[in-house]
Amino acid sequence: MIKRLCSLPLEDLGFAPNLEADFIKNPASLLEAMKLPEQKDTTGPPSSEIFDLCQGSSFTFPYKDDQTRTVRLKRVIFRSNSIIGRGTTVIRVECACCNCPPARCDWKEKKLVLKMSFPSKTRVSERTFMDRCKELAQGEYAWVSNHLPDLIWSFDIPFRDGSPQANLGEKFKDYEMRVMRGVILEELKPLSSLKTARECAQVFYDIVQCEFSIYIKRSHFSSNGLSISGHHWVWKYPRILHRDISQGNIMVREKNGKKYGVLNDWDLAIWLDDKRDGPTSQFRTGTKPYMAHEQHSVEWKGPHRYRHDLESIFYVMLLLVCLYSRPDEKLRRYKNQSYQYQEWHQSDDRSLYLEKHHTIRADDWEPPVTTFFFGFLLWLSRLQDSFRSGFIDRGNFHRAVRKTAQLDRSHTQMNFYDEDTLGGHLSYEGIVSIVHVFEEEELETRGREWQLHLDNLRQKQVG
Numbered sequence: 001m002i003k004r005l006c007s008l009p010l011e012d013l014g015f016a017p018n019l020e021a022d023f024i025k026n027p028a029s030l031l032e033a034m035k036l037p038e039q040k041d042t043t044g045p046p047s048s049e050i051f052d053l054c055q056g057s058s059f060t061f062p063y064k065d066d067q068t069r070t071v072r073l074k075r076v077i078f079r080s081n082s083i084i085g086r087g088t089t090v091i092r093v094e095c096a097c098c099n100c101p102p103a104r105c106d107w108k109e110k111k112l113v114l115k116m117s118f119p120s121k122t123r124v125s126e127r128t129f130m131d132r133c134k135e136l137a138q139g140e141y142a143w144v145s146n147h148l149p150d151l152i153w154s155f156d157i158p159f160r161d162g163s164p165q166a167n168l169g170e171k172f173k174d175y176e177m178r179v180m181r182g183v184i185l186e187e188l189k190p191l192s193s194l195k196t197a198r199e200c201a202q203v204f205y206d207i208v209q210c211e212f213s214i215y216i217k218r219s220h221f222s223s224n225g226l227s228i229s230g231h232h233w234v235w236k237y238p239r240i241l242h243r244d245i246s247q248g249n250i251m252v253r254e255k256n257g258k259k260y261g262v263l264n265d266w267d268l269a270i271w272l273d274d275k276r277d278g279p280t281s282q283f284r285t286g287t288k289p290y291m292a293h294e295q296h297s298v299e300w301k302g303p304h305r306y307r308h309d310l311e312s313i314f315y316v317m318l319l320l321v322c323l324y325s326r327p328d329e330k331l332r333r334y335k336n337q338s339y340q341y342q343e344w345h346q347s348d349d350r351s352l353y354l355e356k357h358h359t360i361r362a363d364d365w366e367p368p369v370t371t372f373f374f375g376f377l378l379w380l381s382r383l384q385d386s387f388r389s390g391f392i393d394r395g396n397f398h399r400a401v402r403k404t405a406q407l408d409r410s411h412t413q414m415n416f417y418d419e420d421t422l423g424g425h426l427s428y429e430g431i432v433s434i435v436h437v438f439e440e441e442e443l444e445t446r447g448r449e450w451q452l453h454l455d456n457l458r459q460k461q462v463g
């Protein structure tokens, strides 16, 4: 086996093709990686050691008009907990300017990262989703772009013919063929870069606004909501579900001195109207601590809905404000002391289901919010209340349906129940009315139609 492995080309060993790293030419440099951390003077995150070896390497990939472009790799800023060379990696890069006209590099002013992942060959790329959003985010809706990642370039590198992967694909019909997918995008800041609770609140409100403008479904609006701006609803919403909202995917963009919440990483997104699921792409996607509670249940058979993403945002908020003393500082653990929700990062589906079920449906719920984030207590309680009432409603509805069916078999038609908003409890208006104010002060509402809507609400209150 070792002999066979040695004869494989680098890409078949899991290295990116066209990576010119020192350790490939000079394996002795790998010895450096074997040293214990205290023997080295590195400052990077400890998890990125292998790829830190690639610092300073150059990487060439396909570019416009059958050309190639080369970047120099800098620090690894994220690596998913997965097989090395197969999980997602995000590396800071700069243009190596091999083909750039002298002093006229179009990437020169940009802070860029390269994200490498290995999705199924048939998976729609993040770029396709974002192109569609950008295409529609014009004029009055241009604000949406502030809350989406800026994908500058993307490319796929398929595994070559005769590679072990291609051979497996030939032998086994249901073998999932993958590609190496690279995306060059503008570097965003993490949530930990925020300074105040209010900034965090604005970022979460931004995510809710952006997310909704991408999913929107007319039925989410009351007749009242529709009447305000009539023709504005002609805007064709892209109708995309993100499906993987986590703390790591909520980022911050700084532009002209202002901060905007950005919903990043659309790798697992789907078109809302596309009911075909790829052969192996599962509906049960996401990052465990933040997945909606139903998704942990073996009985849950999908589909993924808008309210599942909303539930994820709720958990991101909950875990942040209960486990962090500041955006960049986790609560310190003393001896055997543990904090509520802390174990969510290690729990299995069964315990997460029970824990979350309890959280979302508890009658008397008060999360242990830290002092810094105290303003979030009201948000969380009100959101939890919406979920709780929604699920109670849903239970009642289904009970009624069963009863009717038992009483009269011919009469099984019942009123429609809006699963997406749990019978209206999670309507966009409801959510916005909770999160557009933080500590009694209004946050910035980005979309014009919602500014109008809120104005209307206020007038009603005054009246």
Ligand SMILES: [Zn+2]
Pocket (backbone or CB within 6 Å): 095, 096, 097, 098, 100, 105, 106, 107, 108
């Ligand atoms: Zn350049």
